[in-house]
Amino acid sequence: MADKQHQADKEQAVEQEPLTTDTQDTQAESSVESEQPQQDATYIAELEQQLAEATSNAQAEKDNALRALAEMENLRRRAAQDVEKAQKFALEKFASELLPVIDSLERALEHTDKESDAFQAVYEGVELTLKSLLTTVEKFGVLQIDPTGTPFDPNKHQAMSMVESDEVAPNSVVAVMMKGYELNGRILRPAMVMVAKGPAVDTQA
CATH class of the missing domain: 1.20.5 (Single alpha-helices involved in coiled-coils or other helix-helix interfaces)
Structure with missing residues (x-):
């Protein structure tokens, strides 16, 4: 058990x-x-x-x-x-050095009587030389600025004097004393100009 x-x-x-x-x-x-x-x-x-x-x-x-x-x-x-x-x-510096040469040729033409038989050949020779020189520099981007009769542009022109004129609008270029030049849009030398102003008003009338 x-x-x-x-x-x-x-x-x-x-x-x-x-x-x-x-x-x-x-x-x-x-x-x-x-x-x-x-x-x-x-x-x-x-x-x-x-x-x-x-x-x-x-x-x-x-x-x-x-x-x-x-x-x-x-x-x-x-x-x-x-x-x-x-x-x-x-060519900027080189072109700038050529400007006095161009100026001299232009002055030579201004002071040479092209109607005179004695100076006609000289005039034609200087004129041909100037045209050839301008054509050559133009090929390299040098352009002449001759603003006669155009509005004055302070970016391209330098005002040397102002004259009264009733023949052209005020602030217009009436004479160019020295032409300007630019190289591919950049100013080499501004044009030396004479600018028109309106005739003086008589305030005593």
Whole structure:
């Protein structure tokens, strides 16, 4: 009888042991399952932060590249402009040195009587030389400024004196004392001119 009771107690103890182990396993699995979502959320947050940093770095590099391209384009444009200016105005000093020669030829024509048989050949020779010289410098962008009868332009003309005139509109050029010249739109020398002003008004009438 005692043996049967001992056998029954032993079987009951064996039956209770698996129940205790199963309970512990279930609790462990529950703990793992509760920690997994937290780990996933942390990992996702880290990935999002890394993605944001990578996107920011990529945008910064793109901005730097665009800025560098813009600077290169500006340098290229400025270099092209400098070359163009150098080509246009390389003869500026040389052309300026030629102006007194042209002036001398024009004065020679003014003081030579072309109707005189003695000076007709001289006049024609000087006139031909002047025309040839003006044609030559014109090929290189040098143009003569002869503003007779045109409105006064302070950008191209220099007023040497003013005279009363009722024949032309006030502020018009009535005489050119020395012609001006420009090189590809840049003034080498303004024209020296005499400018008309309206007749004086008699305030005593």
